Amino acid sequence: MxxxxxxxxxxxxxxxxxxxxxxxxxxxxxxDKFDESKAYKKTETFSFAQASSGIDTLPSWVPAGATGIDEVIRTTGNERILRMTANITEIDHNSCIARPTVETRPASLSAQWWPTGVEKGSSFQCGDWYVGEKDSFVYGYRPETLDFIIDQLDNK
Structure with a gap:
């Protein structure tokens, strides 16, 4: 050799x-092995200086003039929370319906800027979003709709 x-x-x-x-x-x-019990906790956070910067991510009802936009998205489901500086009269009222009271499950997502229970003060429903105004901010909340995540949230 x-x-x-x-x-x-x-x-x-x-x-x-x-x-x-x-x-x-x-x-x-x-x-790490996949732990299905923690699947509902996966989130992403976005911040946009103006609505045009988030055109591919933000819901269509967000006013074009909105600024200082923050959003948290559950990547394993549908729930989202959103805050922006805008006037609630500027939201797209063609896709939104005024609601005197809102009955929805509480938000399970959280952020430093998200006041606890703000979703219950929503005055509009825009598709599957609940939208309201508090302390000069417009807040949007899209509740979770996937059953396996709702079951996990209910069993926390």
Whole structure:
């Protein structure tokens, strides 16, 4: 056996051993196992200086002149909370219906800027969003609709 062939064979054995070791460690629990009970907790947060910056993410009823927009989205479901600086009279009233009272499940998402219970003060329903105004901000809330997440929220 020549020297070049021996080196190649040694390198192949080392590479195969290293690959087997990596494969064994990745299957032995070094990665967290999926915990379905925590699935409803996955969220993303967005902030936009103006509505035009979030045109692909924000709901269609958000006024074009809205500024200082913050939004939290549940990535594993439908729930969303939103706050913006805007005048509630500027929302798209063609897609919104005035509601004197709102009966909806409380928001399970939270953010430092989201006042507890603000969704109950909503005065409009815009599709599946509840929209209201408090302390010079417009707030929007889209409740969770996926049953498996609602079950988890109810069992917290």
């Amino acid at each position: 020549n020297t070049a062939h021996r080196r190649f064979r040694t390198a192949a054995v080392i590479a195969a051993s290293a690959g087997a070791a990596l494969l064994a460690t990745s299957c032995s629990g070094t990665f």
